[in-house]
Amino acid sequence: MIYEYSENTNNFRKEIIAFAQEYINPEAALRDQEARFDQSLWKKCAEIGLTSLSLPADFGGRGLSAYDTVLALEALGYGSEDPGLNFALAAQLLAVATPIAEFASPTQQENWLPKLISGDAIGGNAMTEESAGSDVFFMKTTAKLDKEAYLLNGTKTFCTNGQAANLVLTYALTAPEKGFFGGISAFVIDTDEQKTTWSEPSQKLGLRSCPLASINFSETSVPANQLIGKEGAGAHIFNHSMRWERTCLGAIHLGAMDRLLEQAVQFANQRFSGKGNLSSHQAVTHPLTNLKVELEGARLLTYHAARMLDAGEHKSHYAAMAKLSVSECYRKLCLQLMQLFAGQAYRTPHPVELQLRAALGATIYSGTSEIQRELIARQIGFRPRDAK
Template sequence: MDFDLTERQRKRHEELLTALAEGTTERPPGAERPYDRERWSAAAGLGLTGLCLPGEYGGGDLDALDTALSLESFGEGCSDTGLVFAVSAHLLACGVPIRDFGGEAARAELLPGLASGALIAANAMTEDGAGSDLGTLSVTAERDGDRYVLHGEKSFASNAPAADVFVTYAVTDPGGGYLGISAFAVPRELPGVQVGETFDKMGLSSCPAARVRFDGVSVPVRLLLGHEGQGSAVFTHSMAWERSCLFAGYLGMMNRQLRLCVQHASERRQFGKAIGSYQAVSHRIAGMKQRLEGARLLQYHAAWLLSQGRTDNGAIALAKVAVSDAAVANSLDAIQLFGGSGYLRETGVEVDLRDAVPAVIFSGTTDIQRELIARGLGL
């Protein structure tokens, strides 16, 4: 087994960190930064909105592991985790299903804009009565000649207020269960697409989210993703990419966070010496390092398997749980290490916790992932 990154991978990491340090993707300490098209464009200019999209459409042609490594660099070099999440969701939950299931016309129409970042995509799956249980979707799509007419509302769509296109899922066969769901790419400009007010969220503030309503939206058949009734498979595929790659952004966040904690423990003095010399502090930092490295190995493994064409749901679930749990635990430890100053927004320490908490909820809750792990063990 070879755990070394290639020279090409190391070079990409260093170049991205340098470019991010020189760019405009940062969030000032303590600032609540809403969505900002300029910062989105800065990330797009580095190729981050098209990492794994086909080169013929302007993408980076990267496999899952290289995509994850690039998103880890993004998370490390950019303190705005909301922006990292927004770009990752655009790419993985929307770009990937269009790449792999869109027809030639849909790919040619949408992928160049998605790769360049000129188009922003939102994934509209969740409904009030359907989160983890995809079999209870209420949004419907009825075939009408060369179009599908969509009716219903999605309750939570990241990127929605800024989105130009929505990847969404609707029931086309009410009696078909999971085989009765179909996937669509829906341009925002179509009559009947209505985006609600931006949610006031706990964290990830620069990734805006809102409800999306489809009020008799007439979607051309060319924007059906896959075949009719293949929506569940499309969604499962996109989530395999999201869970295998998106959470690498949190690895980058924890890299950055750990460096900050080591620096603080070396510089902050109490009772005549650096607080890092006390075991209560140094052991806490050692625990942060242990969680980070364990999560990193599981994340890389899941992404590597996907790059080999092996979608291992157990490995993906293990990685998702490890990274999201580590992100929350390490963020709590960081606040503890900084003490009172860590609780103040102006220092920029507490924001990592607020940005980490959603990781145990989106892309399939931690409880659902643990259930998948248990089933893989035969329970």
């Protein structure tokens, strides 16, 4: 193999899969139907380390590399049939806790990381705004320093973990005249201490067990010691968190696709139509073998992007390529499996329809597929300009 698993990593993967099958799966479909976030289950996930994979051991984390984090999340995706919970865990880890671990002061880390790691606090990422969409830096939320606190005003949409989150990492304009790099700052909001207003939970197509809501800041006073990094460093912090998220979050989709393919093979071998089983028909097997090739290519891109992240390589298009390839393969595989399972999968709940609804979101969050293609195009040298 090009990429090897250590014995410790392999044992941890087995532990994650067994945990998911015992604790996550029994009510996974019901939680999705009810759009229910289970806080007690979140605490159980924290107990085996799913909230702390890449976080420093000094604060109770497992201290895994990006590569080993990918392997652990891949195991979660394979074992867990709740894509909403999987997404919620990965989003907290990669878009909230990781930036705190890498950019916050030691005092800030001591205040927040143990709570996120233990599950006593739940992290939410609040960057996107209604008028900005995928162009996240085109924001309107402002933060003005008033003595020893910043006053935040604005609304963030699509806040992952929604009202369940009590530590929210958000971004606001502190010096609009400086532009995106230098004009945006990052803050951690403690919703138990700072005044905020949540919208009603969003009703979603998929990932229903992960709450999603808008958060409003209206003269919200945030102590200056809750600024992450230096003032103006927000764009850098966000971009770095997206490298982690685009590299690692897709690993849960890799694991889910492995499980779905196994289920598809078993179904095609056992289901008969006419004189033979479904596996006798190339119209069934060839599209899935093509997708298996795409899946393995996406896996290698993901592993490579993780290795580049561990090596400190700053070429962001590796993360973009990994995210693009995984999410597009995930969507295509689920659509193909709808054809294979046909009427069975069209009824809800069914493992394929549940994953299809989740897969449609995968090509949107963490930057749409179009955004990933644009990032890759710029990195490999395309430079648009108007004709003279």
